[in-house]
Amino acid sequence: MSKFPQFKIDLDNFISDLNSRLEENNKKVEELLKTPKKTYTNFVKPLLMMEEYLDQFFTPLSHINAVNNSEKTQEVYSASIPIITEYSTKLSQNLDIYNAYKEIYKNEKTSLNYEQNRVLELNIEHFELSGAHLDNKTKARLQEINIRTSELSNNFSQNLLDATNEYKYIIDDEKDVDGIPESDKENARSEEDGVAKYKFTLQLPSYISYMTYGKNAAIREELYRAYVTRSPQNAAIIDELLSLKNEMSKLLGFDNYAQYSIASKMAKNEKSVVDFLDKLAKNSKEQAQVELKELQSIAPDELKSFDTAYYSEILKKKSYDIDEEEYRPYFEQNSVIDGMFTFLNKLFGFKFKKVDEKLWNDKASSYDLYTNEKLTARLYFDLEARENKRGGAWMHNWQSHCKDEEGEEQLASAFIVCNFPPSSETTPSLLRHDDIVTLFHEMGHTIHHLLSSVDENDVSGVNGVEWDAVEFPSQFLENFAYEPKVLKLFATHYTTGEILPNEMIEKLVKSKNFQSAMGMLRQLEFSIFDFKLHSNIYKGDEVQALLNSIREDTSLIKAPEYNKFQNGFSHIFAGGYAAGYYSYKWAEVLSADAFYSVVDEGIFDSPTAKKYLDIVLKGGGSKSMEVLFHELMGRDPDTDKLLRLNGIK
Numbered sequence: 001m002s003k004f005p006q007f008k009i010d011l012d013n014f015i016s017d018l019n020s021r022l023e024e025n026n027k028k029v030e031e032l033l034k035t036p037k038k039t040y041t042n043f044v045k046p047l048l049m050m051e052e053y054l055d056q057f058f059t060p061l062s063h064i065n066a067v068n069n070s071e072k073t074q075e076v077y078s079a080s081i082p083i084i085t086e087y088s089t090k091l092s093q094n095l096d097i098y099n100a101y102k103e104i105y106k107n108e109k110t111s112l113n114y115e116q117n118r119v120l121e122l123n124i125e126h127f128e129l130s131g132a133h134l135d136n137k138t139k140a141r142l143q144e145i146n147i148r149t150s151e152l153s154n155n156f157s158q159n160l161l162d163a164t165n166e167y168k169y170i171i172d173d174e175k176d177v178d179g180i181p182e183s184d185k186e187n188a189r190s191e192e193d194g195v196a197k198y199k200f201t202l203q204l205p206s207y208i209s210y211m212t213y214g215k216n217a218a219i220r221e222e223l224y225r226a227y228v229t230r231s232p233q234n235a236a237i238i239d240e241l242l243s244l245k246n247e248m249s250k251l252l253g254f255d256n257y258a259q260y261s262i263a264s265k266m267a268k269n270e271k272s273v274v275d276f277l278d279k280l281a282k283n284s285k286e287q288a289q290v291e292l293k294e295l296q297s298i299a300p301d302e303l304k305s306f307d308t309a310y311y312s313e314i315l316k317k318k319s320y321d322i323d324e325e326e327y328r329p330y331f332e333q334n335s336v337i338d339g340m341f342t343f344l345n346k347l348f349g350f351k352f353k354k355v356d357e358k359l360w361n362d363k364a365s366s367y368d369l370y371t372n373e374k375l376t377a378r379l380y381f382d383l384e385a386r387e388n389k390r391g392g393a394w395m396h397n398w399q400s401h402c403k404d405e406e407g408e409e410q411l412a413s414a415f416i417v418c419n420f421p422p423s424s425e426t427t428p429s430l431l432r433h434d435d436i437v438t439l440f441h442e443m444g445h446t447i448h449h450l451l452s453s454v455d456e457n458d459v460s461g462v463n464g465v466e467w468d469a470v471e472f473p474s475q476f477l478e479n480f481a482y483e484p485k486v487l488k489l490f491a492t493h494y495t496t497g498e499i500l501p502n503e504m505i506e507k508l509v510k511s512k513n514f515q516s517a518m519g520m521l522r523q524l525e526f527s528i529f530d531f532k533l534h535s536n537i538y539k540g541d542e543v544q545a546l547l548n549s550i551r552e553d554t555s556l557i558k559a560p561e562y563n564k565f566q567n568g569f570s571h572i573f574a575g576g577y578a579a580g581y582y583s584y585k586w587a588e589v590l591s592a593d594a595f596y597s598v599v600d601e602g603i604f605d606s607p608t609a610k611k612y613l614d615i616v617l618k619g620g621g622s623k624s625m626e627v628l629f630h631e632l633m634g635r636d637p638d639t640d641k642l643l644r645l646n647g648i649k
């Protein structure tokens with residue numbers, strides 16, 4: 001019998017199937033709670049497996065809704081969301097489960113293995129970070145705060161969206177749109193009494209287009225001013241959000257929100273985050289100044305904030321521009337995939353074999369992964385763009401490696417979805433280099449999930465991995481897409497068979513690192529501002545004062561007084577990144593560090609790569625990434641490796 005379920009979904013009966021499953025689950029929870037002497041084996045394991053099977057049942061629906069979207073999938077999907085949300089909320093607030101976990105942890109801590117202890121620790125922590133264990137009055141207040149903060153976040157986004165939509169700038173002088181790419185010009189164009197007019201807005205594609213290509217500095221300034229002064233009413237929302245988040249953290253026993261945020265992350269304490277960001281900023285500054293000088297040298301006047309994108313584009317064209325079309329014939333999709341498999345085989349020793357099965361689309365395919373000839377996992381590809389498929393790229397895990405209640409091994413499976421140029425009978429799918437980076441990135445997530453050797457599904461593969469570490473395996477793998485040794489495994493011209501020349505590879509790397517130090521400083525400015533803002537109490541003008549003081553170090557071009565960037569910083573005020581924006585850089589350091597160890601060992605047959613497989617990939621979420629990283633490298637992460645990756649000396 002196959003170790004993997006066949007991919008199928010019954011949309012007509014999905015909701016009734018879901019309801020009956022949930023009903024059964026609820027009954028099962030009640031029964032489990034009646035168990036007189038609860039243990040990991042008789043209580044935790046059955047609960048975990050119950051959730052695993054529910055995920056396995058539900059995942060095909062969200063997958064099919066994303067890749068074969070139709071009215072029917074939308075209807076079923078949106079009908080299912082409130083049902084599943086209500087079920088999960090009830091479960092996550094069930095104090096009897098929380099108390100049972102605590103009791104089991106107390107009784108069995110010394111006899112359970114580290115995977116089982118980790119499951120209990122994470123679940124208990126999860127309950128406690130939501131305040132489930134506190135007295136009723138505190139819980140009621142926490143609930144109020146939750147409702148109000150989601151309202152405020154929602155208003156924040158809405159204000160920003162309204163401000164973005166309200167604004168337009170009309171250009172009626174043809175010479176002011178000179179240099180704007182034809183397609184952007186076409187989008188902006190309308191005709192009035194036979195005269196062409198061009199409308200630019202604060203919607204990103206339109207805004208970025210003028211800021212990057214628009215020759216008229218006065219118009220650029222006007223657009224810039226409109227952009228950075230959007231939604232001034234968000235300042236009051238920021239004040240209230242900061243105060244509520246602070247209150248919430250204190251009710252949960254933390255000094256401030258930053259402390260609360262990192263409680264469930266890899267970063268140990270606030271100081272380690274601040275020191276980490278400061279160090280990167282300090283080390284990037286000198287090169288950023290050099291980059292700015294180079295940029296300044298091609299501008300007639302002193303560079304202003306609204307000039308950088310425009311002159312950067314000119315400089316990039318002049319020095320580093322690469323013509324994507326020249327590259328694409330070297331990156332035929334099938335040859336890229338075969339090459340990626342060869343690369344993974346040379347690095348880690350595992351193999352992929354194509355599976356012959358019918359899937360949701362003719363272009364989708366599946367592969368079995370074998371380690372030492374042993375069937376280990378299954379991977380599904382849906383790589384080409386088509387109608388009714390959501391844009392972008394992602395990995396979605398389906399089954400997680402574990403042992404079920406009977407001790408039977410369950411293998412892992414996952415989907416990789418991309419939107420590559422479609423192939424046809426007559427034309428192959430030729431990728432851009434960016435597509436390859438994306439494929440490697442998603443493959444990095446995927447093998448993190450598939451190679452797990454953990455027996456507890458809750459901390460197996462990508463499950464239970466800290467938020468600031470989850471991009472480590474994806475970025476690690478993505479870095480190899482720039483390595484000549486790796487590219488040469490598959491980058492052969494699809495008609496001539498010629499291998500991608502070294503000069504073309506060098507150009508790729510150079511253009512990746514164009515103005516990397518300036519870019520780094522900008523990201524650090526956001527990260528430091530976000531983290532410090534949530535480490536203390538700031539209100540009114542103090543918010544701006546904090547931002548200004550950070551900019552002293554990170555902003556080489558002084559932002560104008562009117563710039564109120566914070567009022568549009570929706571990542572942290574409306575997007576769940578509060579005191580967590582640093583995570584981007586945090587994971588990048590882990591990945592750059594491990595990556596260079598492998599590169600410096602010659603890539604193939606690298607002992608560090610083998611260790612990475614055994615420790616990081618097999619370990620999944622069973623230990624903190626802090627611990628796994630130390631087991632891998634024998635030391636703390638080295639920020640210099642990220643600088644090296646960005647070409648910063």
Ligand SMILES: [Zn+2]
Nearest residue numbers: 441445471474
């Ligand atoms: Zn990712």
